[in-house]
Amino acid sequence: MPELPEVETIKRQLGEVLVGLTITDFWLDTPKMVIGKSEELIKTKVVEVRRRAKLIEIDLNNGRTVLIHLKMTGQLLYQDNSSKTYQDKPLPPLKKSTPNKSTHVIFTFDNGAKLYFNDLRKFGYIKILPTNDVEHTRILSEFGPEPFDPDLTLENFITRLKKRKTMKIKQLLLDQKFLAGVGNIYANEALFKANIDPRKKVAELSEEQMKELFKQVKNVLEVGIKAGGASDQTYVNAFGEKGKFMDYAVVYRRKGKPCETCGAKIERIALGGRGTFFCPKCQL
Template sequence: MPELPEVETVRRGLAALVIGKTISRVTVTLGRIIRTPDDVEQFKLMLEGLILDEVSRRGKYLLLGVGPYTLVSHLRMEGRYGLYRAEDPVEKHTHVIFHFTDGTELRYKDVRQFGTMDLVPRGDFSSLPGLQSLGPEPLDESFTSEVFAGQVRKRRSGKMKVLLLDQTFVAGLGNIYVDEVLFQSGVHPETAAPQLSDEQVTRMHAAIVDVLRRSVELGGSSIKSYVNGYGQEGGMQHQLRVYGMERTPCPQCGVEIVKTRVAGRGTHFCPVCQPEPKA
């Protein structure tokens, strides 16, 4: 958390709230959040007086266009943004504040302190291998069934649960939506890529697009602490069919949902609707 739908929801909120604002100064109270440049004071000086003119996304990364730079923000586990008035009390675990000339502030809060920020030349991500190596963007029109099938057929091994979590395979999916995608496509999480039929590959592609689009429409899933740029929770958690539903009846067949671990990740599935792959 957050995954693609949550980051996209944050992106949309920030685009409506902060585009066109001018940064007067920046406050950083936890230096390790700032990775690039490696001098926090330089980071602050580089942003002073610049206009925040774009908010985009790639996978789980937020990309904020600021003058000649792109601020790459990776929220990781619990990073969140919110727009406040300068006189509003600063909450605990607020580590970066972008002060705007109009008296408002964009504040970054991160209880777990795993989030990162990199300020790089506009559109130049060569110093960020994690961003550069991302796989196809699943909500982009270019992510066709044929493209996904090509990704699958290149893999001679690998459980689908693990592959779908691999950001170089498909960008933006995390544990919640991988479980939902596998259930919707009727594929057991331990099915290896070569074991998939053409029909299963087609179903899985459709499930990826459908699950992510529905979640974006509902503002993402507020499983733990996620809220959007307005401080509002998402609604997708009320429509999850298997994730977090262990020991409850499967919505399709009524058999109890099982929770296990695949590659160290908690994994939810229906043993009837998602039969084990044949050896």
């Protein structure tokens, strides 16, 4: 499910509501989805909520952090008495209110609030570990730069690109070691905006295309954040609301529909097993 803009949206919402709350109870029904000792969470207070790539990090005041990966169909729903939070309405994909059979973890807080972790496909996970170890955990230590990191200059981006000459550009964008946070929707959309054929190898890209790609990757992610994420199927934010990015998506999941620029039919192919959508006329 969520890529950088979706996770960023959830992170910002959770930062607003969780900081300062104390965890009083923790429930789970699928042990393989929780790594670490959940008893370490009880009576700890939330200090900060952060994001790295597609992971949410909830820092606690006992030196522990809760890492959460939503993978394809994970949802984090926060509910308290205030009307702006999630209030039991039916949500995709099951069209049922939460909690339901896809609810695998529930945090309870000292103000009576709940944080539900739903995940239809059970790919997601929660990991409890020392805050100091977070950046050394394998998935995090190998991540490439955040797209909006000021240290990631155009020159730096191009240098990193040129080290991966034989890789197809679409697959490289999905490689979290190259760039952290881009997923399938935004990779497809960025390549369209940059007029680049997703099958092209990095070595075949012009300097101008690399420059345009850098710009457009950041652009689509920014539009995604402003739209509150992309609700193609199951995504909702921490308050149960859908994002609006699919209103701006021009190729993703639009096979057979006309390209908004030239009218040619959008094609779908598989690259690395992932659906890849592009305009055969505009993307070279």
